[in-house]
Amino acid sequence: MTNKPKDWVFTDPRLQDLQQDYDAYTEEDFKVWKILFDRQIVNLPKAASKAYLDGIKEIGFTADKIADFADVNARLSKSTGWAIQVVPGLIDDDLFFGLMNNKRFCSSTWLRKMEQLDYLEEPDMFHDAFAHMPMLTNQPYVDFLEKLSGIALKHIENKWAIELLSRIYWFTIEFGLIRENGELRIYGAGILSSAGETKFSLSDEPKHYEYDVRKILNTPYWKDKFQDKYFVIESYEQLYESLPEIESVLEEMVAEEAR
Numbered sequence: 001m002t003n004k005p006k007d008w009v010f011t012d013p014r015l016q017d018l019q020q021d022y023d024a025y026t027e028e029d030f031k032v033w034k035i036l037f038d039r040q041i042v043n044l045p046k047a048a049s050k051a052y053l054d055g056i057k058e059i060g061f062t063a064d065k066i067a068d069f070a071d072v073n074a075r076l077s078k079s080t081g082w083a084i085q086v087v088p089g090l091i092d093d094d095l096f097f098g099l100m101n102n103k104r105f106c107s108s109t110w111l112r113k114m115e116q117l118d119y120l121e122e123p124d125m126f127h128d129a130f131a132h133m134p135m136l137t138n139q140p141y142v143d144f145l146e147k148l149s150g151i152a153l154k155h156i157e158n159k160w161a162i163e164l165l166s167r168i169y170w171f172t173i174e175f176g177l178i179r180e181n182g183e184l185r186i187y188g189a190g191i192l193s194s195a196g197e198t199k200f201s202l203s204d205e206p207k208h209y210e211y212d213v214r215k216i217l218n219t220p221y222w223k224d225k226f227q228d229k230y231f232v233i234e235s236y237e238q239l240y241e242s243l244p245e246i247e248s249v250l251e252e253m254v255a256e257e258a259r
């Protein structure tokens, strides 16, 4: 990957030029968005991180209007310079990281149905938008995402390396906690889009560990139930500053595996 230009992803034939078709959202879609939004927003003032709470205002999400990506992109271009890339669902790892390495965050545009309010096989746009997009207004957070993706691209041919990096992504971007004024707060999108896990993650039930790159790289995760452990950062700068350690421990573990 090193001999490719950084923006190779935009000319990759697998990348489809998809847009959000806002007029296609139905009355039920608007109802689902509102129910999910109203149900979760009340939990967040005491649970979500300041960056998220500032971000959701900056990005302009409300209960009555499904997130409009054209508006999100206009706002993001003024804050961190990131943008939303519409994708058909799951995409290849190299495209996923290639997009983030170019300041594009992937999102689906479909919304869950009324009968799937609490359980989903695959993340829908409520998760992608409501939970992820507000954090894209935070500069050290997106800088971390961009550089982490650069590390992933360097190792993209190695499945074990990508598995290890997905643990970092999982325990930070999806399930990360931060300590603010001595209290635990959520910045991970997998928690922020789940009312149940919002409560659970901050309770005394799961273990809360200090952010520890080596420990995370050695911690497998599960996708179909609440985590039994969460990692707590002190700041988003801490994530960014841990990138050299992520790269060196990763290379060490990849070399060990190859032996």
Ligand SMILES: [Fe+2]
Pocket: 123, 127, 128, 132, 174, 189, 190
């Ligand atoms: Fe996610």
